[in-house]
Amino acid sequence: MSLRDENSEVFLSCSICLEILKDPKLLPCLHTFCQKCLVDFKDDSGGVLSCKTCKIQCDTPIQELKSNFFISSLLDRFQRQKLLSTDQHSLTCEICQEKTATHRCVDCPQFCCDVCVTIHGRIPALRSHEVLTIDEYKEKESRCYLMVQSKVFCSDHKDTYLEFYCDTCQVPVCLKCTIVNHRVPEHVHRDLQEVADEYKTQLREMLGQLKVKEKQMEEEKATAVATREEIQNQCAAEKVKVMRRAQEVIERVKREEKMLIDALDESATMELKAAAMNIDEKEFHHGNIVSTHHYLNTLVHHGNAIHLLSTKLETMSHIKEMVAMETKPPISDNITEFHPGSDLARHTLMGVIKTDACPSKCTVENLPKQLLKGESANLLITTRDSREKQIIPRQGITVKTMNPDAPQEDIDVTDNNDGTCNVMITGKMVEKHQVAMTIGNQHISGSPFHISVPSSGWLQTVGKAESEGQLSADAWGITVNKHSDFVTADKGNNRVTIHDREGNYKQSFTFTDQFAEPFKPCDVVISDDNEYFMLDDRNKQVVVSDEYGKLIRKFGSSELDNPCGIAINPATKHIYVSEFSEGCIRKYTKDGVYIKTFRKGINNKLYMLAINSDGLLYVVNFGNHCVEVFDSDEQFIFEFSSLGDNEMITPSGVAVDRNDYVYVSSLNQVTKHETYGQFICRIDDDSDGLIRPCGVAVCNDGRIAVVDCGNRCVKVFEE
Template structure:
């Protein structure tokens, strides 16, 4: 039963996918192949051509709309699809096996006994029992292969044709097809070859040779298609990467606009508060002046009223002689009105209004940049051996707070600077001889703000204050007979996996944070000035300065791409390399001479996007700040580039 279910499922799948005509949605009948390799029933194609102009000598495929020329002999001249016919026969056979699970009982047609029939005669299409069949066979002298088992059969199908069975020529029906004419692209028989295809411009070959050549050509074409598929995948991956980068850029631009909006709003609010405070202060000062004048006038009036009241009281109650005695004093007090002058205020002091200005316009807020542009935001350091000076600023790293660490390979020291380039400290706080740096080169920072420095054969670990924590040695065992190692480039991915380049042992090793080995990638092209980076796509990118190459491999060591950076078509030497969060690659290149060098931008597949900066002195190691600025070590100085 399980086998029967399997057959049913298989035939159902074949029926819907392979052997149903797209026009009539039934099993193919005499399937014909168009030039586009789509198949249709002969009758279905005939109905299509009957509906079109009789003068039209083409048929348009209902599936893909491609044209196929109708042969001179009509649609019957189209190639038949023998494979489909054979496949349909196989399906019918499977369905017959399914029906054999519960065979019907057939009665013998040669006797009156009603015995069960076990076999059938193909010639007369009758079912017989064993005895009747033997008698019938002797009478008809039919051959043994014409007798087939009839139990459970609703029909008898002729024996499947051998797929290698020869076919007859259509023109010379008594001749077998034995040659193929590559010139005419036709199968031909011996007579056709002699009479119609023997000219010097006809290329005849035996069918087996022709089919071998045909298969080789198909294999080559399919191989080219595989190459096209690989190219398509690369292009598609590149487009997806560009889409992701675009979305990241859009998101960042929106965040920047909102940040600028908040910044301007903050400025406006601050200006508003300042104006409000000023208006309040002016109102208070003027109000206090008004109150002071008003109080002074009230005091004067109050004193005058007191004098008038006293005089009135005296005039009403004092005698004649007393009034005359007090006359000089009374008249003197009544002279106050000559001095009684009230202060007034300037009515202009009661006016205060606000007139708004257009302090924010589109131009003030910012502009949309549709092309990548960078500018030097900060530059610090100079040639020398003092604090904040460099002789060979080789590599840079950045902590989460923006502090910058620079390695000087000649002075064998580390220097720390603020995010604005202000000098902080030099050297490493050492307690033992192991703490000291002897051959510092590459430097990077983990997500926990641990500083990793390649130093000869060891990777040394420091905290943000450059205090020594520990060290580990990536290459413990001999590699190809080389007992010593010399570590150069170092990088950390977003999972804090550490990649270290060893230029003497010619390998890149991957480690956990405690130094344990994850894997080792052997590369014969690792050289002394190898800089290294790890992208978010689990790829290692390193520079090959001497061969002018930028190489990318995956974590298994499989090469992803190998490109030659160039300026105006001329190969240049790649120095430093780093990757952004989107997986894009930035490479500092040296083309000879100071002030002529550049930083190039590539996508994750190695496609050149553009030039980030020109006119640099000698750019070496690079890294990104937490805010997206690009830090570049330039031998004698360090530049911080800001994306506009």
């Protein structure tokens, strides 16, 4: 490689002063700079020395930095090549400084003339030096640089070559150094070339690793470049989307502008037409009065008695008619205004046209005559002007509840920005529920509205509305959790559904894809430690989860065949499961360990279960139309089926309250019984319309919740 090409000169230049290196010093990061440049650069950087190339900070004092002998050698060679490239006769002997140089001592290193080279050869200490003619030196220089490179002198002993390597200090040393500063046995010396050969081998291995790293960084650089291009391309693509969207918005704004202006023109045209008609009417009547007044005034001043009296009757009658003529009030000025939109996300970007509404022309739809407690109705208010045209009103709409012995309550109004508003009202536990609706402080026609809310009997409907929590016609068991939520086994929807006390849907447990067959819960019960035990009819198992629906365990698949009802003994915590077709009851521990089966093989078709505080187990016998009762030892003690003057027909659900009263759902009714089955009363009424009631649960506040399968809901009653 020639050191005279442009790249080599750059390689030998200092990146601070951009000139050929002078007194090159090597930083720990292997970058080289002039010593003076490093001093100046450190002063300019506030006393902190960092590499200008790679920015790595250097904590070594500048005076302690190592000289870069390799760069110094390259600089020497570079200078020699520059000299050799010139005319040979211009080379001057570096010893006598007079004659033309003819030789080169590789070891000194110096250019010598014929006389000086003779003297050089006579000096014993210099006889071992390699002396070449200029032509020989040029040839060897061009063929192999290492054979002709000059020896390096010690920085401490200027007249002695570096020949050894101190392993202790890890620096090249001269012969004098081995005697003065690097004496044995404290220091270990080796031949410099030997150590260099070992280091070359090690360095070649490291160069291989460095080559791999170089390739890796090259690939990462290519990836970074590709990422930059991708970012640029993505940015350009997104800008196109922005411009396209901006154009769409501009076009939409123009359309809305035209629509709003047309609406204002239409409204103004109608108002102007009415105003013009009113002016014409006034001008007509005014003209009649003026002409009559002028005629009669002339008659008074110029007519004689005959003239005056001959038309007395007609004149007096006409004057009285004109004086008594009813003067119509000026037409109402319905103000029409443009209201800019404040929310660009709404369906109109610019805004809407609002006009004065006429309260007597506004209407309310979907207004129920009666609401059960907890039920809601969505009312629709349509606002109109005096011409009964649907408009967006300038005035504000206010809706308040006005219940006896209770403060007024504001109800939120949802403005649809199309001349209609929605209002959601919910039944409260009072005899009369009044709703007042005003617009511009004037009552809408019919306001306040009176809605009947029963204070006893059927209070509430849960899961009936068309919503995410709507129950199916195949909902069976029900219980109430510690939050007073209604927890329903909705077999038809493959889930356990939870509604809060007010009937709002909260969540569902579905266990999708966790079992071999779809999850089909037919009953549910909750333990004292808040674990949910759900009876899965399709997979013939009991599924246990926490209150958030996270599966904890499952059991019973080896014994269960057609499970229907489930209950927990409050004293022993044992789990009881009724089998519909087998006509038996399975008993398990709380952890799912099978204990035994009892009441097997007689009078099949068992439905729901309930256990009171004394451990009495109530089992609904659907086939025999009765409720069987077992003691705490699972021994049958009695059954009951009387409903006063009637007999129980196809019972299905059973529950007990904190006072151990028993509630049973049977053919389209729910009844209350003493602990030992004596009939007390009926909870519902024929007008409540129960159809195929199933599961029964007693709420914490004493209300009775019943799954109404026929009406696909839960109905809540108060005794």
